[in-house]
Structures are given as C-alpha cells and as structure tokens.
Amino acid sequence: MNDSGYGQFCPVAMAAEILCSRWTMILLREFISGSTRFNDLRRGVPRMSPALLSKRLKDLETAGIVTRVREGGASAYRLTKAGEDLRPVVEAVGAWGQRWIETDASLKKLDPNLLMWDIRRNIDPKPMPKTRSVIEFIFGDLPKARQTWWLIVEPEQDVDLCSADPGFDVDLYLATDLRTMTEIWMGYVTAARAKRAGRLTVTGSRELEANLTSWLTLSKFAKVDKLVA
Amino acid sequence: MNDSGYGQFCPVAMAAEILCSRWTMILLREFISGSTRFNDLRRGVPRMSPALLSKRLKDLETAGIVTRVREGGASAYRLTKAGEDLRPVVEAVGAWGQRWIETDASLKKLDPNLLMWDIRRNIDPKPMPKTRSVIEFIFGDLPKARQTWWLIVEPEQDVDLCSADPGFDVDLYLATDLRTMTEIWMGYVTAARAKRAGRLTVTGSRELEANLTSWLTLSKFAKVDKLVA
DNA sequence: CGGGATCCGTAAAGATACTG
DNA sequence: CAGTATCTTTACGGATCCCG
Numbered sequence: 001m002n003d004s005g006y007g008q009f010c011p012v013a014m015a016a017e018i019l020c021s022r023w024t025m026i027l028l029r030e031f032i033s034g035s036t037r038f039n040d041l042r043r044g045v046p047r048m049s050p051a052l053l054s055k056r057l058k059d060l061e062t063a064g065i066v067t068r069v070r071e072g073g074a075s076a077y078r079l080t081k082a083g084e085d086l087r088p089v090v091e092a093v094g095a096w097g098q099r100w101i102e103t104d105a106s107l108k109k110l111d112p113n114l115l116m117w118d119i120r121r122n123i124d125p126k127p128m129p130k131t132r133s134v135i136e137f138i139f140g141d142l143p144k145a146r147q148t149w150w151l152i153v154e155p156e157q158d159v160d161l162c163s164a165d166p167g168f169d170v171d172l173y174l175a176t177d178l179r180t181m182t183e184i185w186m187g188y189v190t191a192a193r194a195k196r197a198g199r200l201t202v203t204g205s206r207e208l209e210a211n212l213t214s215w216l217t218l219s220k221f222a223k224v225d226k227l228v229a
Numbered sequence: 230m231n232d233s234g235y236g237q238f239c240p241v242a243m244a245a246e247i248l249c250s251r252w253t254m255i256l257l258r259e260f261i262s263g264s265t266r267f268n269d270l271r272r273g274v275p276r277m278s279p280a281l282l283s284k285r286l287k288d289l290e291t292a293g294i295v296t297r298v299r300e301g302g303a304s305a306y307r308l309t310k311a312g313e314d315l316r317p318v319v320e321a322v323g324a325w326g327q328r329w330i331e332t333d334a335s336l337k338k339l340d341p342n343l344l345m346w347d348i349r350r351n352i353d354p355k356p357m358p359k360t361r362s363v364i365e366f367i368f369g370d371l372p373k374a375r376q377t378w379w380l381i382v383e384p385e386q387d388v389d390l391c392s393a394d395p396g397f398d399v400d401l402y403l404a405t406d407l408r409t410m411t412e413i414w415m416g417y418v419t420a421a422r423a424k425r426a427g428r429l430t431v432t433g434s435r436e437l438e439a440n441l442t443s444w445l446t447l448s449k450f451a452k453v454d455k456l457v458a
Numbered sequence: 459c460g461g462g463a464t465c466c467g468t469a470a471a472g473a474t475a476c477t478g
Numbered sequence: 479c480a481g482t483a484t485c486t487t488t489a490c491g492g493a494t495c496c497c498g
Contacts, residue, residue: 004488006255007276008343009335009411011326011450012319016254019322022490025245026235038461047236049491054462064329064457073498074460082329082456089321090241093248096318097240100293100311106238114237182238221240227311228293233469251471267480278472283481303479 018063019089023048027056028090031066031083033121036076043117091220098224103188110178112139113163115185116149120161122217125153133208134168141177153215172204187222247292248318252277256285257319260295260312262350265305272346320449327453332417339407341368342392344414345378349390351446354382362437363397370406382444401433416451 005017019025023045030044042053057077060066065083069076079086116137137149145163152160152168160166174181180199183189191212194200202209235242248254252274259273271282286306289295294312298305308315345366366378374392381389381397389395403410409428412418420441423429431438 005338006252006274007338008255008340009338009415010255010258010323010343010347010448011330011335011415011453012258012323013255013326014330014335014338015322015326019325020249020251020254022249023235025249026237026239026242029239029241039459042461045235047491049493050462051464051492052490085329085456086325089318089325092318092321093244094239094241096248096315097242097244100314101240101243106240106243109234109236109238109243111237114239118239186238186240219239224240227314271480276472278474279481280483281471 018059018065019086021056021059023052024056024060025090025093027053027060028065028083028086029094031077031079032087032090033118036078037074038077041077044114046113094221095224098186098221099227102228103226106186107179107182110182112142112146112149112178115178115182116151116161116163118219119185119216120151120159122219123151123153123159124215124217125155125157125159127211127214128153128155129171129205129207130155132168133171133205134166135172135174135208136170137181138173138175139178139181140175141179170204172202172208175201175203185219185222187218187224188226191216247288247294248315250285250288252281253285253289254319254322256282256289257294257312257315258323260306260308261316261319262347265307266303267306270306273343275342323450324453327415327450328456331457332455335415336408336411339411341371341375341378341407344407344411345380345390345392347448348414348445349380349388351448352380352382352388353444353446354384354386354388356440356443357382357384358400358434358436359384361397362400362434363395364401364403364437365399366410367402367404368407368410369404370408399433401431401437404430404432414448414451416447416453417455420445 006013008014019028026045027041030041033044035041035044038053042048042050045053057066057068061068064080065086066077067080069078133153135151135153137151139147148163150162150166152162152166176194176199180189180194184191184194184200191200195202202212234246237243248257255274256270259270262273264270264273267282271277271279274282286295290297293309294315295306296309298307362382364380364382366380368376377392377394379391379395381391381395405423405428409418409423413420413423413429420429424431431441
C-alpha cells in the first residue's frame, strides 16, 4: 500500500495525488504553454530547484502524463494524450484564479523575466511585417540590468527574447513600468488606457503601433472577468 | 514578499498556491459534496490529522473560500461564492482521474467507511417507499467489525449510516464484497452484471430491488468513460 | 551549455495524545 | 463536538558540484 498518498479510491483523490504536489500544476502550465526542454521548463519555474524539477518530471513520466524522448543528443519532454487531457484542469484553475484572486495579490509578485517569457511565447507574428521586427521594452522603474528587453520576431520562426542588446535596429519601443505592462498582459487594463494615462509610451513603426493589440496577444486568462477588486 | 508561494503573478500559480497544498483538493470535494461540520469533514478525510484539518480550514477562510458560521452552539463551515465557483475545478480533476487513473490503482485503496459514507450522501429517497426503509450491506470478505452496514432512509430526511445494528427490521439486503461494491459505485461494472456474475446478491423487498438503480445513485464520476484499462 | 546529482538546513506533514 | 499540543518523519529550498 502506498502510504504517501491519500488512501482514497475517489478519482479526485487519486488525481490530486499526482496533480497537487508542489510545483506540479505550474509545471503542467509550462507544458501546456509549449515548453519541452529541461531548461525551457526551468525558465518558467525559476524558483524551483533543478533537483525537484528532475524529480517531478520523473513522477509525471511514471504517471503517464509526459514522455521523455531523445531529440538529437538532448532529451525533450512531451505531454502524452493523458497529459494533453489536463488542459481543461489547468484552464479551470487559471480561470478561477483570474476571477477570484485579488489583483493586488498578483501584482505583488511582479517578475520581468516571467512576464517577458510569457509575452514572447504568445506573440503572433502573422499580423506583423514579413521582415524581421525588433521590439524593445523599457521598464523605467527597474534597475539597469533588468530594464531593457528585446523581442526579435522573424516570420515563420520562434520569437527570440534577449535581455542584452542584440545589436539590431529597433522597429518599435514600448516604454512603461513593470506593473503597467503586467496589468496590460493580465487584461486588468487596456494598452490604450495605459497610453492615455501616460503609463505607456509607444514609439517607432506606425504600422506596428497601429495593430499592436493584434500581435501582442494577451494572457489567455485576460478575457476572464474578475469578480473581486 | 511571501516566500512560501510560487512567486508568480500567473493566475494558475496564484490559484495553485491555495488549491494545491496537501489535502486541500480532497477537502474541497467534501465541501462540494455537502459537508459543513468539522467532524463530518473529518469523516471524509480520516487520514488527515485534526491539526492539519484545522489549519487548512483557516487557510481556506483566509483565502475567502469558506466562511465559518455559528450554528447554535457549534460552528459550521460553508463555501462562499468563490468556493462554490471551485466546483468546475474539482469536477475537472475528478473527471480526469476517472478517465486516466488505472482502475487497479483505485481498487488498491478500498475503504468501506469512505465508500459507505459516499453512498449515504448520494442515496435518492424520492423513488423509495414513503415509509422508513432500512438497507443492510454485507461485505463478506471483511472482518466482522467492518462487515455490516445499515442505511436508514426516512422520507424528507438525511440518510443515516450505522456500522452497529440499529435494531430496525431490514427491508433489503445487499451481500457482496468490498471490491465489487466499490466497482459498482465507480461505474466500472453495473449492478446487474455483478448479480449475474454472482458477486452481488440482493434479497428482500421486491420494490426496492426492482428500482435499485434509481435510488442507489452512483458516484458522479461513474458516467465518465475510462480511457485506460 | 544542457541535464542533472549531492548535501544539508529548514518547513510542512504524520502520529498520537489530550482538552475546554 | 471541535479542536490543541507535542514529537517524529518527510519534503522542500539553496548551494554546490558533476558529466557528456
């Protein structure tokens, strides 16, 4: 008998034994967002120790939720069908969080690295120019080392994120502060409203500026209505 | 800064800080199933220490998921609107568990107390006689002390569960084993099939026997199709 | 550089007993 | 009935190191 679990045959309990251990839900969010490599996953859960990440990946493999596959020399982790089927669970958790967690509580956990990493993987290159576009984010309230971020969008390619100047000409600048950009990303405030309030300044390519809301895709939870302030 | 959490503004992470601590999901299942009193909750999570139960209740109160109210001399815990809104989360977790957790894994965690407690709160008295009905469950494979259970169903009242003979005349007997009854409850096998296989014997009131499937409501996950053996 | 393993101190959970 | 108190065990966090 496995004494580490809840000792209940109920499917909620059986599932919770796997899904509700520390970091697992966040790890699943990373998988559902498309990460497959150890260090990509790690970037999404920077405060999780690599030892624990390694253990959790093994646990998820044992549970039949991820499979480990060799890709060239490196290994990649991919969701199985059972893992893909967890999408509704993660989305239900996220939707509840967006509805009921107080805005201020979320905004006490600002992190430019996580924000930009999230923005990066949700950029939609389709409405963007058919050449390379470089977008510079400037968080005026942060110390120099974390102030400036570049997104490099090449058509038909994954978007690149840099925190060191890549040396390309910049097509669009977004000058703001970390809290405002996070609020926009979470759907707490619109980009237009932030601009009018003087909390966001957009300069550069007229085209990119004009259709900003079509390529700067927001968090998938941004459309969920909040029910608490 | 709260270092105990995940340190991420993402709603999945914010929600998981609350929902994915040990026992919390099972406790929420108990609330959603209708328990409100400390000792009722405790019966649904018998392997959780009362100290931890007490702490989790306080955590849930702080999170705005339950409220503690005085009812006469005793206290009761009730879901708030935010707590009620967790129903889709718990149901998604349970549905995934029913689909993907192997049957044998669940059936290694048999527990007559949990099973009968679950059956008790899902009995539907409406299709039953308008007088008191007493149903005796006999698990022939268990030691004497846990072999026999009585359900006392009075119209318009909560169903009573006893593991000591209440002394009433019995209207219906169900003789089976713990695994079979659990399989029926979980929807792995039908009562009719278990009867044909000689794993369940029903004797007593013809009426109660005839409409057994209408008053013996199965687990709410029984209708979810399994995708693994 | 990707993908871990090891060691050690702290924090959470389990077991059991007891109380207003 | 509704919890505390106490002690032990396990899980987790953080730093460091290893290896192809």
